[in-house]
Amino acid sequence: MAPTRSDLLQGTLDVLVLKTLSSGPMHGWGISQRIQQVSEDVLAVNQGSLYPALHRLEEKGWIHAEWGNSENNRRARFYSLTRAGRRQLAEETESWERFAAAVARVLAT
């Protein structure tokens, strides 16, 4: 098994999930697969972080959950972005960019 360092920085998971959901509804397991794939295995989402995050996001009204069946015919909970979630995604994306740019400025000698 590849070590695939996860080490999600606190607070990044939310925006990652929101963004992943912005291309359409998806179930939790799929979201984690997707993030790992798109990040080229740099980011790995632990299940112990994923589901609490999903519930957190749902409680805040940024995503909406619904039971359904996966492509493999399994019971899965599909999440989709709400209007508020879309707004939140925009906000968090911008603040991530500001933050990353600032860190980069410090790190650049």
Added chain:
Amino acid sequence: MAPTRSDLLQGTLDVLVLKTLSSGPMHGWGISQRIQQVSEDVLAVNQGSLYPALHRLEEKGWIHAEWGNSENNRRARFYSLTRAGRRQLAEETESWERFAAAVARVLAT
């Protein structure tokens, strides 16, 4: 009072401090000023985060502390990077860059 969102992502403070120290010894208060300045006020380091971080870094042997006098003739604790700290800085810088790039990949549709 300017709002200056701080919201340091957990784990970023260390590399920021290490990097700031890489250009020479400096005292805690100066480090926080420097980071805020270089980041163009995007990053603000709280004192309640700074000093514990400094002590953490020292305990791990990445920085070395020494009492001295500041430019304003005040008692100040000067920190400098150790050899291990330099190594750590290189490592953390690289892993930050990998991480930031990965997040950027996810965020870029």
Added chain:
DNA sequence: ACTCTCCTGTAGAGAGTCGAGAGGAGCGAG
């Protein structure tokens, strides 16, 4: 003297991730 700025430090609370573990259900292989 008094106050301002510089400078270091601590304590409690809160947020979020990690590792580990549990469990159900579909599907293919033997």
Added chain:
DNA sequence: CTCGCTCCTCTCGACTCTCTACAGGAGAGT
């Protein structure tokens, strides 16, 4: 048919780190 694998969801305790708020000493200017 039963076993085992993959898919999929979920929870708990430990841990780490940041935040807010607080406390205090000492030099410098008024």
